[in-house]
Amino acid sequence: MIKYPDILVVDDEESIRELAAEIFSKRGWNVEVAENAEKGAELIAKKKFDVIISDIMMPGISGLKFLKYVKEVSPSTAVIMITGYPSIDIAVDAVKNGAFDFIVKPFTIDKLELTVKKAVIMSSQAQRDEGATRRKVTTEGAEEISSVHTIDEALEKARDKREVFRRICELAHTIVDGDKAFVMLYDREQDELLIKTAINYDRAPTGMVISALKEPFKSVIENKCYSYSLVHDRELAPLFDKDYITGELLVIVPVIIKGEAAVLIGITLRGEGAREFTMKDISLLTNLSSKAALKLENISLTENILANIFTTIDSLIKALDARDTYTKDHSQRVTTYAMSIAKAYGCSDSLLESISFAGPLHDIGKIGIRDEILLKKGPFTEEERKIMNTHVLRGCEILKPLNLMESERAVVLYHHERWDGNGYPEGLR
The missing domain is CATH 3.40.50.2300 (Response regulator)
Structure with missing residues (x-):
């Protein structure tokens, strides 16, 4: 029956x-x-x-x-x-x-x-079979936990906003098993959306500007919630890597920062034969969105802190130049010479960047040396020389909040080392 x-x-x-x-x-x-x-x-x-x-x-x-x-x-x-x-x-x-x-x-x-x-x-x-159902739910739960861990791990490795956008794009594409994915930055003043990155395109729409007043973007921004819709607007065809569209599925998820939709994640869905967009997808995309918001806020905060630190350091360098006429423009001249020598020796681009960044800061530790020693006209006594030599260590301490890379830190710490081992602070050969 x-x-x-x-x-x-x-x-x-x-x-x-x-x-x-x-x-x-x-x-x-x-x-x-x-x-x-x-x-x-x-x-x-x-x-x-x-x-x-x-x-x-x-x-x-x-x-x-x-x-x-x-x-x-x-x-x-x-x-x-x-x-x-x-x-x-x-x-x-x-x-x-x-x-x-x-x-x-x-x-x-x-x-x-x-x-x-x-x-x-x-x-x-x-x-x-209640038991079989429980096992299925447990397996799906384990898969979701694994996906959340992947999101955390991937975003943790991103060092700047550009890399965060790229990783968001890749993660969203993987989570939904979508066709294509893109990330848009919302300009509230202009009411425009700028595509920052996109993956799986023959003709990537990166750099494309779209009005934020178009649907479904307008609703997502206003309601601060995801959209799963059929798109017919032919002006949006490039998002699907097509010249025209008659109806394409698009998922848009907002990244909410300080209570506003600041970034939009877009995923185009595959056609016939594709797996269905599910609540699990929504849950994972929501997790991705919240983690991305936190990461972007942290990067913005770090950038602001670093900008303030650089402004302070620049002021210190100018103050040092004003104290010591010998030192005036010395740091920049040394950097110029060091860059020329490094290029002649065929040093890597990353090392050249380290020299360019840390070179102007190499004598910053002298700001902590007393005037009677720093400005002394004659030769130093043994005790004065020891104090003067501490400027490399003082420099590293001053720059500690910047979390310098090892190659950048080496410029500040070891710029008085010598080939014969008679330099300081470690007597390297």
Whole structure:
């Protein structure tokens, strides 16, 4: 004997209840409806349902509280949440509390039918084998933890914003198994979006400027939530690596910094045969977005701190030049000579960069030497020489907050070493 699934539709909109009842009744499925969570709970107390479709925003008990109740009394029941006001936080809460899927209004009948079919299969399997379902959930959870770890690890290695944008792009593309991916920087004053990086393109749209007033970008920026939509705007064809489009799937996720959408992550989805965009994808993209926001804020903070430090150091160099006429412009001249010698010897570009950066700072430690020693006209006494020689160590200490690379630190610390080992501070040969 065939057992048809039992479906419960809980929504305060009568049109939604009637539509769902009509669709699934035609299949011979058993459908019941309730206009709020309280009525839904009464029906659940009398009967076990395979699938429940519930609105999130309802008068009285909210859909999320109703979801928690359902999962407590009937763990194997698949619950599909629907809403006309999508946000990343709500989507994540729904997934955390056991929702099978999350559908945004307005939705197509095909979308609703397909989601419910999958939910029926899942619910049936859960009822037949609770143990197998638990193992499946555990495996998926482990995979998600692994993905989150990958996000953390990848972003941690990024040293500047350009690299963060590139890594965001790569991670988003991998998470969703998308076709193409890009990252856009939002210019609030101009209401424009600039594509900073893109991957998997024959004709990369990097540098392309798009109006932030176009959909779906406008809604994402205003609502600070993700968008999963079908795009028809032919001006956006380059985002899909095409000359024109008739309807392409696009996911946009905002990176929220200081309460505003500052960066948008875009993923174009593959066509027929591609796997479906899921709540797990939303959860991982949300995690990526929040981690990216934190990383970008930290980099901005570091850049501001470094800018202030460089301004201070520049002032110290000028103060040192003013104290000692011999030292005036000395640091820059030494840097120029050192660069010429390094180039003649064929030194690497990275070493040349280190010399160029640290050269002007090599004598910064002299700022800590007393005037009677620093400005002395005659030869130093042995004690004075020892004090003067400490300027290389003082320089490294002053520059410590900059976290210099080893090659940059060496310029400051070892610029008085000699080939015969008679230099200082370590007598290197």
